[in-house]
Amino acid sequence: MTSAEIRVTVRTASPYDVVVGTGLGGRLPEVIGDALRVAIIHPEALVARGDACQASLVEAGYEAHAIEVPNEESAKTSDVAAYCWSVLGRSGFTRSDVIVGLGGGSTTDLAGFVAATWLRGVRLVQVPTTLLGMVDAAVGGKTGINTAEGKNLVGAFHEPIAVLCDLAALDTLPAGEVISGLAEIIKCGFVADPRILDMVEQEPSGARDIGSDVLRELVVRAIRVKAGVVADDLTETAAADPTGATPGREVLNYGHTFGHAVERVERYQFRHGAAVAIGMCYAAELARLAGRLDDATADRHRHVLELVGLPISYRDGLWESLHEAMRVDKKARGDALRFIILAGLARPTVLAAPDLTLLTAAYDAISSD
Numbered sequence: 001m002t003s004a005e006i007r008v009t010v011r012t013a014s015p016y017d018v019v020v021g022t023g024l025g026g027r028l029p030e031v032i033g034d035a036l037r038v039a040i041i042h043p044e045a046l047v048a049r050g051d052a053c054q055a056s057l058v059e060a061g062y063e064a065h066a067i068e069v070p071n072e073e074s075a076k077t078s079d080v081a082a083y084c085w086s087v088l089g090r091s092g093f094t095r096s097d098v099i100v101g102l103g104g105g106s107t108t109d110l111a112g113f114v115a116a117t118w119l120r121g122v123r124l125v126q127v128p129t130t131l132l133g134m135v136d137a138a139v140g141g142k143t144g145i146n147t148a149e150g151k152n153l154v155g156a157f158h159e160p161i162a163v164l165c166d167l168a169a170l171d172t173l174p175a176g177e178v179i180s181g182l183a184e185i186i187k188c189g190f191v192a193d194p195r196i197l198d199m200v201e202q203e204p205s206g207a208r209d210i211g212s213d214v215l216r217e218l219v220v221r222a223i224r225v226k227a228g229v230v231a232d233d234l235t236e237t238a239a240a241d242p243t244g245a246t247p248g249r250e251v252l253n254y255g256h257t258f259g260h261a262v263e264r265v266e267r268y269q270f271r272h273g274a275a276v277a278i279g280m281c282y283a284a285e286l287a288r289l290a291g292r293l294d295d296a297t298a299d300r301h302r303h304v305l306e307l308v309g310l311p312i313s314y315r316d317g318l319w320e321s322l323h324e325a326m327r328v329d330k331k332a333r334g335d336a337l338r339f340i341i342l343a344g345l346a347r348p349t350v351l352a353a354p355d356l357t358l359l360t361a362a363y364d365a366i367s368s369d
């Protein structure tokens with residue numbers, strides 16, 4: 001291990017390490033360990049990286065297969081999963097073999113789902129190549145695909161045996177994607193680790209710079225937050241507590257109820273992080289209007305998100321569509337909406353079934369012409 005490498009252990013029933021460093025390309029054999037076959041699931045856009053990974057695994061003595069899938073969300077379909085199952089079947093993939101998910105959050109969600117379902121579960125190593133993937137999708141064991149009725153409606157909890165976050169992979173990431181990833185990092189700041197907010201406020205340009213020590217520390221801090229939350233509530237069962245006193249993993253949904261609605265209204269042509277940023281501003285206004293959150297913390301949302309170039313308002317005149325989209329959100333209970341809000345900095349709680357007047361007032365507070 002080089003000195004610049006940091007390991008965060010996710011202490012679930014089967015603990016695993018998330019390794020954060022630069023130039024981790026050669027580390028796969030070490031984390032895969034004993035296996036005959038390895039399948040690397042990667043998107044079309046990463047064909048060169050997929051081929052290089054396959055070659056290095058062959059050199060290390062594995063029978064390695066690269067499975068190319070469509071880019072981004074187009075990979076998360078039952079047809080693509082069936083294609084992966086068919087490659088595994090033709091390759092004679094057994095329970096002791098390993099799947100590697102190499103790509104952004106959509107690829108790692110698909111690879112995780114294929115690993116969860118093939119032979120009722122084979123080992124999985126996640127190698128996220130986007131900031132969002134590193135701080136969220138690849139860590140925590142949520143896997144899934146979409147159906148015509150909505151996103152992530154079919155899936156399973158299936159934890160990886162290791163996650164390799166190679167910061168060198170971010171070199172080619174468009175600036176907009178880096179900023180999008182920062183929204184999930186800032187979310188971790190609001191729900192659990194306010195030092196993240198201090199760091200972004202002190203060095204916003206460092207936060208956006210993929211080669212900086214600031215971003216490296218932000219990534220590690222966000223992963224630590226996620227690791228702590230999923231270790232306590234891997235399968236999000238704490239959310240069953242009707243009082244919301246122990247929201248558990250649901251805290252990671254901060255900003256997502258309204259954010260998912262924005263994505264749906266925008267027909268998913270909107271960056272996830274941008275939608276979550278708007279969703280956090282909405283949640284902050286809801287909490288303020290409900291008398292649960294102080295003005296300074298509510299205002300801080302706009303300040304910190306704007307500093308890194310994330311949106312803090314959304315178009316007005318769309319309440320009906322947004323409301324309908326929130327009602328079909330996976331986190332809704334029956335007809336009652338449910339939000340993670342803050343009762344203070346790093347004090348997440350649940351706001352269940354808020355009044356319509358409160359919901360629309362919060363929309364008014366964040367909407368722009």
Ligand code: GLY
Nearest residue numbers: 136140142249252
């Ligand atoms: N992305 C939210 C979670 O992993 O629970």
